[in-house]
Amino acid sequence: MAIQAEHELHGRRKSRNVGVGLVLAGFIAIIFGLTVVKVEQIGAVDGFDNANVPGAAVTQ
Amino acid sequence: MADISVHTPEREAEFGDYFALLKPRVMTLVVFTALVGLLVAPVSLHPFVAFCAILFIAVGGGASGALNMWWDADIDAVMKRTARRPVPSGRVSGGEALAIGLALSGFSVLMLGLATNWLAAGLLAFTIFFYAVVYSMWLKRSTPQNIVIGGAAGAFPPMIGWVAATGSVSLESVLMFALIFLWTPPHFWALALFMRSDYDDAGVPMLTVTHGRRSTRRHILAYTAILASFAVWLGFTSAGGPVYLVAAVALNAWFLKGAWEISRRDEDMAEADNFAVEKAFFKFSLLYLFIHFGALLADAALRAGGII
Missing domain, CATH: 1.20.120 (Four Helix Bundle (Hemerythrin (Met), subunit A))
Known part of the structure; x- marks a missing residue:
């Protein structure tokens, strides 16, 4: 039979676990949001690792 | 039946006790003045970056509050106004307060630097150092000018907000x-x-x-x-x-x-x-x-x- 006694202590532990969980989730959201904003602010980046580089000579 | 409380001689902390370490009431003033400093600046930040900047300034301020509570637990216990704070009342240990203060200081400074610029981050780091070390550890107990010098720590947030937006003082x-x-x-x-x-x-x-x-x-x-x-x-x-x-x-x-x-x-x-x-x-x-x-x-x- 499972132990069912709920001590008052469990409530406090639960509040800590939920709190830390929410903080971590918030931190992930912030890192993700900042990444999106920062990348958008950089704007379109010309790629030098493909063939579509204007002015680059194509030698074969 | 064994009593579970035998293993936890002091009242175990809940999440709110850790939050109280960050001095939420002082934090509201920090948030308000930093927000004004950021918004009156002639350069406008992306709203999400501005939100993050204010959040990190607030967390940095909170971290210095936790360091202050770790250091001042002995005098907080004596004063009526502060005796119920988490450390003097035994809900959070001094070591935990120190660890949370140091960790949040590092996170807030690093994140503010990444989100805005390193001058703002440097000012935040200096503010935390000033409040925790210069004010709490050094001057508070040794000079009647403690209030004057401690006021400098509270005066930095609008400047940090301004610098976060403009990049200069x-x-x-x-x-x-x-x-x-x-x-x-x-x-x-x-x-x-x-x-x-x-x-x-x-x-x-x-x-x-x-x-x-x-x-x-x-x-x-x-x-x-x-x-x-x-x-x-x-x-x-x-x-x-x-x-x-x-x-x-x-x-x-x-x-x-x-x-x-x-x-x-x-x-x-x-x-x-x-x-x-x-x-x-x-x-x-x-x-x-x-x-x-x-x-x-x-x-x-x-x-x-x-x-x-």
């Missing part, structure tokens, strides 16, 4: 710093005049004890006079405007009148009306700071709307 941000820095001593000394016993019990040298109450009253007037000139000066910079100027002139005239009355009174007069003038001055000082920064925000909104 300019006159406007220095004057916003001066506004809070010079406001702190009259505000706290008025409190010390009518809340007498707490600091004596804890052995914290307050000006009222070391130099006497007569001298404290004169100090309040002197600082208020200097404060008034800086507060009005800010109105003539790019951060100010008509709303701020009108508010600053009116508020400072009223504040000076209160400081003048305090300096004219002696202890018998104060005892007779139960420190009515000192209490009124203290209450007004809260409104004073709030309206000054609110007026800066109003002028920034008018500028953004193209009205001025």
